[in-house]
Amino acid sequence: MNSDHQTPLLELNHVSRSFGAQGVLSDISLQVQPGETLVLIGESGCGKSVTTKLLAGMLEPTAGDVMWRGVDVKRLKPAEKLKQRLRIGYLFQSAALFDSLNVFENIAFGLRQNTRKKNEEIQDIVYSRLVDVGLNSDVSSKMPAELSGGMRKRVGLARALAISPDIIIYDEPTTGLDPVMSDVINELILSVREQRPVTSIVVTHDMHTVQKVADRILMLYPLSRLPAGENQVIFSGTADDAFHADDVRVYSFVHGDASQRLHELSAA
């Protein structure tokens, strides 16, 4: 058996994270295997985005270890850390395009910052990534403020793809989009996976996205309401398993059933 298949690409080992006195994640462990599409679900505020930012190295854990290909990222030298960070592309919830740069410069940013590629090469990559996300080159001269929500997300994805990452993290990629555009983004997630050997981590509340793209699902539960001693990852399995889960919290979430939550609120 190939040893690469045994070493997760990314791993959180007993990771906790708090902001001041407020704990968000406690003793979380998870593994991301090469090539899979892992979907994180859970209520707003349960720590999904914090988890992805820990995985991407944008936040450091308060306790526990983040492992990259079996190596603790704390042990990486700054240059190795930068290299590792560039192996991860990140599509932000709001796309987070740089307001002061046009679409072309947004997509070219990572290349200009980290490579010595010539302008012609950068231009080829930028236009090629625009095609990958279903946009034409006319868009390249536009400023982010001139784009619709769906276009911003696609430009954000093109920017993440431009650095040729091994992993792409999608933070709520369909939030705020109409159903058709949401499906366009879902199809893009699938086509990106088909075009290149990329591992995907998707944070979403959208069950349509979950059904369409997930190989494996993890559900996080808010720390503030977690019974003492219980693991914060309350579900791990496939989309089918989630839709037929015995745990009422998982079942309620994936079916959008508010009765359990309303019961909790009235009890409080």
Next chain:
Amino acid sequence: MSIVQQERWNPVVWLGELVIAPVSVIGDFALFALLTLRWTFSRWPKGNVLWANLYQIGVLSLPVVMVTGGFIGMVLAVQSYDQLRVMHMESRLGSVVNMTLVKELGPVLAATMLAGRVGSAIAAELGTMRVTEQIDALEALGADPIQYLVVPRFLGCVLLIPMLTIIADTVGMLCGWVFSTTVLGINSYYYWYHTYAYISLLDVYSGILKSISFGAAIALVSCHRGFHAKAGAQGVGTAATQTFVFSFVLILFLDFLAGVVLSQVYIWLDPA
């Protein structure tokens, strides 16, 4: 009955938080300043990024600095004239106006204008970038936010505030002179004679040196507040307001510190 219990007020916890919060902010600010200095000396920003900031900070601040300098020169002339006339020393008006401008009001007012116009704008811009995750996006794309965002603004403030101060001083001196000679009837020869007699080059240099420290303070405070802006329009607004208040207090503190140090330098250079 609600099962949610409110934590009881604990004076020890309250006192601890009261001490720890400002200490941690000051510590964080010191680290932020050190990182900025490290990046400034290790890797300069790209030309287009630096020029854009120099234009924003320097060129666009010129009108407000000139207007402020001009009015302050004339106000000083009006206020000082009455006092000097009582002592029949109105011919020395030039020395009072110009000394005050060059040593104190020129640098402090140019810095105050910069804190209001540029500092608040920097805090609002970086605060918006923070809350819209653009700063996280920079990190995700391998750029260091301090190197990319803070260093060009820091250099812009530090390099251009001496020039803005010189311009504010010059316009203030000219306006004070025109007002004094045409409206207050002061003889132009004595106006400049007493100016040369009382103002040394050291006074001019001390004002410019002070202004550099003011520029550094404005850039660091505004960028630090912007980086720590809380989410929402109110968070960005608070960061901009804090920038002006903290910068202004820091400018006055640095002015006081420079006054104490420079008075010792004057004594050391001229013991008599």
